[in-house]
Amino acid sequence: TINTGRVEALDILPDDPATIYAAFGSGNLWKTTNHGLSWEAIFDNHAGYSIGDVKIAPSNSDIVYVATGESLRAKRAHTIPGAGVYRSDDAGKTWKSIGLEGTHHIGRIAVHPTNPDIVFVAALGSFYSPSEERGIYKTENGGETWEKVVYVNDRIGGNDVVFAPTDPSILYASTWYCSEDKAGPGGTLHKSTDGGNTWQVINNGFPAGEMNGRTGLAVSYQNSEKVY
Numbered sequence: 001t002i003n004t005g006r007v008e009a010l011d012i013l014p015d016d017p018a019t020i021y022a023a024f025g026s027g028n029l030w031k032t033t034n035h036g037l038s039w040e041a042i043f044d045n046h047a048g049y050s051i052g053d054v055k056i057a058p059s060n061s062d063i064v065y066v067a068t069g070e071s072l073r074a075k076r077a078h079t080i081p082g083a084g085v086y087r088s089d090d091a092g093k094t095w096k097s098i099g100l101e102g103t104h105h106i107g108r109i110a111v112h113p114t115n116p117d118i119v120f121v122a123a124l125g126s127f128y129s130p131s132e133e134r135g136i137y138k139t140e141n142g143g144e145t146w147e148k149v150v151y152v153n154d155r156i157g158g159n160d161v162v163f164a165p166t167d168p169s170i171l172y173a174s175t176w177y178c179s180e181d182k183a184g185p186g187g188t189l190h191k192s193t194d195g196g197n198t199w200q201v202i203n204n205g206f207p208a209g210e211m212n213g214r215t216g217l218a219v220s221y222q223n224s225e226k227v228y
Contacts, residue, residue, distance in 0.1 A: 025070035048083030098143025122158035187212030
């Protein structure tokens with residue numbers, strides 16, 4: 001094609017790197033099982049073809065979560081909202097809507113390393129208007145119900161959320177002020193040490209102020225306290 005749109009996320013099967021899921025901001029979810037030699041669109045018949053993130057459950061590769069609503073913050077005509085979160089239990093053959101339809105845009109999904117039903121979603125919310133459906137959401141039952149575990153205000157959304165691989169009781173998240181200026185107060189880091197039930201702001205040494213932008217996170221696979 002001339003223009004395939006924006007690749008928002010990739011996820012690869014660790015034990016089978018020939019299998020890759022590619023999420024496009026304006027063009028569906030695609031899958032390959034032959035190292036990318038050929039691809040198949042696997043999300044055609046569902047609302048929200050704009051994809052923000054895709055995540056394979058680390059403990060069960062048949063379970064895949066997709067967050068609709070791309071995370072790119074661009075001109076209004078270029079950024080497409082989504083229709084919540086979907087789950088597949090058969091490696092992308094079929095999908096079920098599991099809620100959060102009002103979140104508009106989703107920055108990240110995080111799936112528990114050993115329990116595929118424990119999932120966190122960083123919801124950016126509406127890019128262009130106040131929205132209470134922002135923040136960090138948690139489910140412990142595969143999306144049957146959700147709890148908002150981090151909420152600052154109706155302008156500050158959840159941008160990223162990650163588990164510490166060596167200790168899944170520890171999570172880190174970032175929030176971002178969603179505005180026309182793309183930066184503002186409230187963009188900061190949060191940490192949980194009880195599996196995401198409670199969170200504390202962590203800004204010791206991290207920049208804080210009126211114009212903090214978006215922050216992406218990664219945690220060491222050897223040391224749960226080492227965060228980038």
